[in-house]
Amino acid sequence: MEKDKPGKKNxxxxxxxxxxxxxxxxIKKNVFVLGVVSFLQDVxxxxxxxxxxxxxxxxxxxxxxxxxxxxxxxxxxxSLMKIASGWLSDRLRKRKALVFxxxxxxxxxxxxxxxxxxxxxxxxxxxxxxxxxxxxxxxxDALIADSTPVATRGKSFGFHRAMDTLGAVFGPLxxxxxxxxxxxxxxxxxxxxxxxxxxxxxxxxxxxxxxxxVASGDVSLPKLSLRSFERxxxxxxxxxILFTLGNSSDAFLILRxxxxxxxxxxxxxxxxxxxxxxxxxxxxxxxLSDRIGRKxxxxxxxxxxxxxxxxxxxxxxxxxxxxxxxxxGIYYGLTDGVLRAFVVDLVxxxxxxxxLGLYHTSVGxxxxxxxxxxxxxxxxxxxxxxxxxxxxxxxxxxxxLLVPSKQASK
Numbered sequence: 001m002e003k004d005k006p007g008k009k010n011x012x013x014x015x016x017x018x019x020x021x022x023x024x025x026x027i028k029k030n031v032f033v034l035g036v037v038s039f040l041q042d043v044x045x046x047x048x049x050x051x052x053x054x055x056x057x058x059x060x061x062x063x064x065x066x067x068x069x070x071x072x073x074x075x076x077x078x079s080l081m082k083i084a085s086g087w088l089s090d091r092l093r094k095r096k097a098l099v100f101x102x103x104x105x106x107x108x109x110x111x112x113x114x115x116x117x118x119x120x121x122x123x124x125x126x127x128x129x130x131x132x133x134x135x136x137x138x139x140x141d142a143l144i145a146d147s148t149p150v151a152t153r154g155k156s157f158g159f160h161r162a163m164d165t166l167g168a169v170f171g172p173l174x175x176x177x178x179x180x181x182x183x184x185x186x187x188x189x190x191x192x193x194x195x196x197x198x199x200x201x202x203x204x205x206x207x208x209x210x211x212x213x214v215a216s217g218d219v220s221l222p223k224l225s226l227r228s229f230e231r232x233x234x235x236x237x238x239x240x241i242l243f244t245l246g247n248s249s250d251a252f253l254i255l256r257x258x259x260x261x262x263x264x265x266x267x268x269x270x271x272x273x274x275x276x277x278x279x280x281x282x283x284x285x286x287x288l289s290d291r292i293g294r295k296x297x298x299x300x301x302x303x304x305x306x307x308x309x310x311x312x313x314x315x316x317x318x319x320x321x322x323x324x325x326x327x328x329g330i331y332y333g334l335t336d337g338v339l340r341a342f343v344v345d346l347v348x349x350x351x352x353x354x355x356l357g358l359y360h361t362s363v364g365x366x367x368x369x370x371x372x373x374x375x376x377x378x379x380x381x382x383x384x385x386x387x388x389x390x391x392x393x394x395x396x397x398x399x400x401l402l403v404p405s406k407q408a409s410k
Contacts, residue, residue: 158286
């Protein structure tokens with residue numbers, strides 16, 4: 001099974017057909033458009049997401065346990081769908097339709113939140129929203145890979161993650177501005193969130209290109225099985241799962257910030273700073289991986305993560321938290337897009353969607369036990385041990401990445 005290499009034409013790889021040049025050097029048109037789509041979608045989502053727990057508790061009177069059920073169901077649904085949709089995009093050899101329908105499901109779910117009167121209705125709409133995310137994520141990432149030469153793949157994924165994160169920066173700011181204008185009424189904001197996500201849908205319809213790849217006789221249809229992949233991909237997946245076991249919900253970082261003494265009113269500013277750093281570094285991290293290799297950049301990111309979690313373990317002043325959140329943004333920028341490019345580098349073009357689905361699903365499903373472990377360790381042994389555990393797993397994952405392989409990987 002032959003991987004994607006510079007200068008080698010793969011019958012499944014439509015990059016030469018659909019990768020028109022975009023407005024920025026090294027960024028193809030498809031990648032640019034999908035970046036803008038993700039920006040608009042995240043603006044829409046983040047106008048709602050920070051307000052939703054408040055809406056559920058204050059307006060609908062939903063218990064904290066039920067809120068947890070809603071969010072847990074939503075995220076698990078997204079994780080499970082990512083592998084199925086990725087495999088299906090390989091099977092059909094079409095990505096765009098799945099990307100569109102995934103965004104469409106999320107789009108129609110958002111305005112109906114404004115009409116809800118009970119928690120079960122929100123549960124259903126959040127399920128639909130996350131179902132849409134699960135449907136679109138792996139095919140979208142595979143389409144980015146299809147549209148990009150291997151030499152600029154890291155830069156392309158980095159650009160996309162930067163645009164996505166910019167949406168996460170602007171969405172809450174828009175909600176913050178609108179909330180007092182509507183006398184703290186959440187429902188009009190939920191309705192207005194329809195505008196950016198509808199624009200995203202139109203961009204997919206009119207500006208995202210796709211050419212159906214022509215199969216050759218020596219390439220079989222993808223199977224939803226790890227046996228379809230070579231050892232290097234399986235080892236990377238194992239390392240990612242191990243790392244993720246120590247990478248709990250970011251809610252624990254916020255709890256630690258409050259624990260150390262950061263004022264509650266400043267928490268949104270801390271989060272804004274984190275996302276700003278993340279967005280700034282993502283493109284640079286991706287471009288760096290094109291120059292020095294994916295593995296080296298991921299190792300750098302894992303080491304930064306380990307230092308950050310050790311910092312959270314021993315932090316005792318608010319200014320420590322501000323510094324740590326900024327450095328945490330560097331970790332995300334070095335790894336989020338680069339890991340996706342790394343996954344794509346290790347698999348044939350005809351299995352990109354399946355491989356990305358396995359990656360996303362592994363991360364999503366491992367995040368649940370990771371957060372449970374963090375919570376149990378914090379309650380039983382305190383935050384120092386809990387965060388040190390995460391740092392230790394990151395170091396072990398780093399050491400596994402340092403084990404030399406028979407074939408050099410970019």
